[in-house]
Amino acid sequence: xSVIGSLELNVILEQVKKQCSFSLGIEYVDTIKPxxxxxxIRREHAYMKEALxxxxxxxxxxxxxxxxxxxxxxxxxxxxxxTAQELIDExxxxxxIQGMLNYFKSMNALAHEHLSDLYDTLIVHEKIAKEIGNCLxxxxxxxxxxxxxxxxxxxSLSRIDGEIAAAANRFVASHSDSVVDSxxxxxxxxxxxxxKASDKNMYGGLLHGDSASKQASYIExxxxxxxxxxxxxxxxxxxxEIHRILTMLSRSVAxxxxxxxxxxxxxxxxxxIFAKAxxxxxxxxxAAELTEQKEIEIIRAKHPLIDPKKVVANNYHLRDPKRIxxxxxxxxxxxxxxxxxxxxxxxxxxxxxxxxxESSIIPFFDNVFVDIGDDQSVVESxxxxxxxxxxxxxxxxxxxENSLVLMDEVGSGTDPKExxxxxxxxxxxxxxxxxxxxxxxxxxxxxxxxxxxxxxMVASVQFDQEKLEPTYRFxxxxxxxxxxxxxxxxxxxPKSIIKYASFLKExxxxxxxxxxxxxxxxxxxxxxxxxxxxxxxxxxxxxxESLVKERNQLLKEKDEWHKNAQAEANRYIExxxxxxxxxxxxxxxxxxxxxxxxNVRNQxxxxxxxxxxxxxxYDDITYHVGDAVELRSSNQVxxxxxxxxxxxxxxxxxRTIHVKKNQIRPSSHVIPKNKTNTSVHIQSHNIYASMSxxxxxxxxxxxxxxxxxxxxxxxxxxxxLKTFRIIHGDGTGKLRKAVHDRLRSDKSVKEFRLxxxxxxxxxxxxxxxx
Numbered sequence: 001x002s003v004i005g006s007l008e009l010n011v012i013l014e015q016v017k018k019q020c021s022f023s024l025g026i027e028y029v030d031t032i033k034p035x036x037x038x039x040x041i042r043r044e045h046a047y048m049k050e051a052l053x054x055x056x057x058x059x060x061x062x063x064x065x066x067x068x069x070x071x072x073x074x075x076x077x078x079x080x081x082x083t084a085q086e087l088i089d090e091x092x093x094x095x096x097i098q099g100m101l102n103y104f105k106s107m108n109a110l111a112h113e114h115l116s117d118l119y120d121t122l123i124v125h126e127k128i129a130k131e132i133g134n135c136l137x138x139x140x141x142x143x144x145x146x147x148x149x150x151x152x153x154x155x156s157l158s159r160i161d162g163e164i165a166a167a168a169n170r171f172v173a174s175h176s177d178s179v180v181d182s183x184x185x186x187x188x189x190x191x192x193x194x195x196k197a198s199d200k201n202m203y204g205g206l207l208h209g210d211s212a213s214k215q216a217s218y219i220e221x222x223x224x225x226x227x228x229x230x231x232x233x234x235x236x237x238x239x240x241e242i243h244r245i246l247t248m249l250s251r252s253v254a255x256x257x258x259x260x261x262x263x264x265x266x267x268x269x270x271x272x273i274f275a276k277a278x279x280x281x282x283x284x285x286x287a288a289e290l291t292e293q294k295e296i297e298i299i300r301a302k303h304p305l306i307d308p309k310k311v312v313a314n315n316y317h318l319r320d321p322k323r324i325x326x327x328x329x330x331x332x333x334x335x336x337x338x339x340x341x342x343x344x345x346x347x348x349x350x351x352x353x354x355x356x357x358e359s360s361i362i363p364f365f366d367n368v369f370v371d372i373g374d375d376q377s378v379v380e381s382x383x384x385x386x387x388x389x390x391x392x393x394x395x396x397x398x399x400x401e402n403s404l405v406l407m408d409e410v411g412s413g414t415d416p417k418e419x420x421x422x423x424x425x426x427x428x429x430x431x432x433x434x435x436x437x438x439x440x441x442x443x444x445x446x447x448x449x450x451x452x453x454x455x456x457m458v459a460s461v462q463f464d465q466e467k468l469e470p471t472y473r474f475x476x477x478x479x480x481x482x483x484x485x486x487x488x489x490x491x492x493x494p495k496s497i498i499k500y501a502s503f504l505k506e507x508x509x510x511x512x513x514x515x516x517x518x519x520x521x522x523x524x525x526x527x528x529x530x531x532x533x534x535x536x537x538x539x540x541x542x543x544x545e546s547l548v549k550e551r552n553q554l555l556k557e558k559d560e561w562h563k564n565a566q567a568e569a570n571r572y573i574e575x576x577x578x579x580x581x582x583x584x585x586x587x588x589x590x591x592x593x594x595x596x597x598x599n600v601r602n603q604x605x606x607x608x609x610x611x612x613x614x615x616x617x618y619d620d621i622t623y624h625v626g627d628a629v630e631l632r633s634s635n636q637v638x639x640x641x642x643x644x645x646x647x648x649x650x651x652x653x654x655r656t657i658h659v660k661k662n663q664i665r666p667s668s669h670v671i672p673k674n675k676t677n678t679s680v681h682i683q684s685h686n687i688y689a690s691m692s693x694x695x696x697x698x699x700x701x702x703x704x705x706x707x708x709x710x711x712x713x714x715x716x717x718x719x720x721l722k723t724f725r726i727i728h729g730d731g732t733g734k735l736r737k738a739v740h741d742r743l744r745s746d747k748s749v750k751e752f753r754l755x756x757x758x759x760x761x762x763x764x765x766x767x768x769x770x
Contacts, residue, residue: 004033006370007344007406011305012279012353019278020282021063024264025271032272034350038364042290044352046114049287051277052354053110061274062103065096066267073257073264081243082250084140087132090253090260094129097122097263100270100756115273121266123259128252135245142242148239153234160231161756167223170438171203178202180216183733184754186761189235190228192218273352280354288349288360294402294436295319296342300358303341313358314474316342322457324427324437326450327474329461334472335440336372336408338461342438343368343406365436366402369395371410385413392426401434411446412440420445431455473531515770568633618662623648628667631659637669694725694764703737709739722769725755729763 004010013029020026035041054061072086082090104112104119135146144151168184168191178199184191187208200207200217205225208218220228226371253260279285281302300313316338318325325342327335345355349362371391392407411423420443427449430437441447450458462473623629627640628648638650638657647658695712697705709726716724728735743752746768755764 003343003368006346006372006377007340007347007368008305009034009344009347009351010428012348016272016275016279016353019060019275019282021061021275022066022068022268022272024068024268025063025275028268028272029275032351034347034368036350036364036366036368037571039170041350041364043114045287045290045349047118048276048280048354050110050112050115051274052280052285052287054107054112055274055277057110058103058107059215060278061100061270063096063267063271065099065458066264066271067093067094067585068264068268069093070261070264073253073260075654076254077257079254080250081247082253084136084142084246087246087249088136088138088140091129091132091136093260094125097267098124098126100267115270118266122263123256125256125260128256131252132249134247142245146245150238150245153238153241155758157231157234157238160227160234164224164231165229165753167227168193171221171223175203177699180211182735183730183762184738185218185730186757187218187220189232189757190220191224192220193224195219225681246343276353283354283356285354285356286359288345288357288362290349291361291363293319294323294363295361296343296346296363296436297359297361298342298355301341301342301345301360302356303337304356306337312472314338314341314472315476316474317476318436318438318457321455324431324450324456326427326446326456326457326458327438327440327461328442328447334461334474337472338474339406339408339438339440339446340372343370343404346404363436364402365404366400367398368404368406369399371395372406372408379743385419388413396426397427399430399433399435403435405430405435405437405439407437407439410441411443416443419443424449427456452724496508502684507516509601510762604766616665618665621661622662623661623666627670628669628671629664630667630669632663632665637667638664639671647687693721694727696727697735697739698727698729700735702735705735706742707737709742713748713767716769724767725759726765726767727760727763728765736762745766 006454013032017026017029020029029623035044050060069089069091072082072089076082101119101124102124104115105308135142137143142150144154165184171193172179175195178195179193180196181194184193186192190206190208192208194211195203195214197215199212200219203219204222206220208220233629250275259525280287285304296316296318298316301316302308302313316325327338329335345357345360346362346365346368348355349360355362371388392410395405395407407426410426411419411421413419414422423439423441423443423446427437427439427446431453441543447458450456457476459474459476462471462475618632623640623643625640625643629638629640630636631638631652636652638652640648641651641656642649647660648664650657650664695709697708700708705728712724712726715721726739728739730736740752743749743765750768750770752765752767754762755766759766
């Protein structure tokens, strides 16, 4: 298994891919592999650090309009005419790139000098986007204004449709005995009329087939043939003109294709960078600090793949003169997890992913070597021990003083005495090479070996002797027991077996072993009590700091409230004095009329007495759109129309005002519901943002459909929508007839007509309001 797989970096990268915004970002994440080149490491680390700060400040990079259009752009370069939708996607791509640049410009307060090396290469082809937008609407339809010729053709089509409708109506009126349905139907783009099958040959023209029942036939009377021919010619001209416009736009896109491909590839790189940063934000990650020294320091590290509710945070330190960390302790106690988290954090830092710790210092290594797990192979005739030795031989041949070596259960899988001796010899070799090494073991002699050398730090994972279970806490400077008997008992091994094993163990102990075990037990107990005491001290300190901070904040807020209240009082006093002066001046005027004096007196009554200082915390009040509120400074009643993260937008006498929560308070005033509010008026200039351009009645009964149409037309009038489609389908014709009857009786309807082929034909009615 590779280093990436052994340390499960591949699982982290799979999670990162879910944070990507488009396909190319995912492709780039798939290619990520750790580099041990310090220049590459520094670059990826700098990108991640800047991106993480931006994600924390303003959420993710806006890339919703970015798509991988490289194949489309290459087709344009080859001279292919792009479809309208492909051109619209290109326009959105250009707008999306502009949006990304605006995002970076909005982050001026944050450092992003390294990311600027990437986004400064982006080129915004605003002229091309505008050119496409002038010809195509957001649905990919070519608009009339795309060219004078297209406008002229469509004007002629509109006229010919009117002539066809008139001619068809005349035919229907004069041959009502033969006509089955008075509604003109379209067949292959030509207007036809449904008549009795027995009369189909009476009127000349063209036959277009029979109905499903064979009781009626679709005919194109001679009076319609010429008109239909003229229409078909215009339709062909329209297609040719649309193709010419699309070809023209495609050539414009072809001219910038290379630059756009480069833009897309840069967006893919940025997407991958911000996906890693977003992953870090979601997992409370931080950017590790890189150091030239051979020093590892990780504070409150949490393995990112362990359940956050269960994971235990640990601290890891390894610095000169100590270059080897030897982890001891019980099975399933967290030795391998501790070793893995160190190696994983190194790789995550090298590929630009935040680490899940409070803080971290990671050095530069020229390689990371891993021997974790059991790679025994039947095919290669490798036992568990042979597989380990094969890996360890490769590590020993390649490791240097700048390498990181991770070895799980070094020397295991063979005779304990031989394995123990081999483990000591391997660690001794790595000490001579001066490689940085993290190893786990159960061997007693290897623990003693570690204790005797200053360049080896011995540590353990803790085991709770009372609960007979591991705590997963990592403790430096302490060797741990394997606790094999306790764990075996917990998993149900008979007590008689455990008792006999304990007896054999005691017989094999030397006096030195007994003394060491006793000292380790005492040290374990002391360390546990010391940790509990430190934890309580930290909790008390944190509580004290919180209380002091809260008290200072309350004093600050109280001071501000008093200052504001005093300023408000002074303003009211000045107002009252000014009004009093005006009243006295008017009363001294002998010509002052009674009703004028009375009017001034009433104005004076409007001056409110100074109220007590309001100590309500208005920041904690929750508001909803439509709530009535008062401005605290003037008592004026407003309506909440939008709620933002930092501000609330209210409507006051037709004006839109942005206020903070502490500037308003709830009001008992009732906002009239039938009054058109300011927000609707403001948005009415853009009907597409507020309502659909069509009302779909397909599948509804007549009464249900008419009711929905009435509601839709009411909304259309409110929003200022003049033209829209009612989609009723063909069916039996009952719903269409009811729709037309309703429209005829509505005085707000200026005109209505059946849809053109591109508008839904006889299955839709186009309505124009006054």
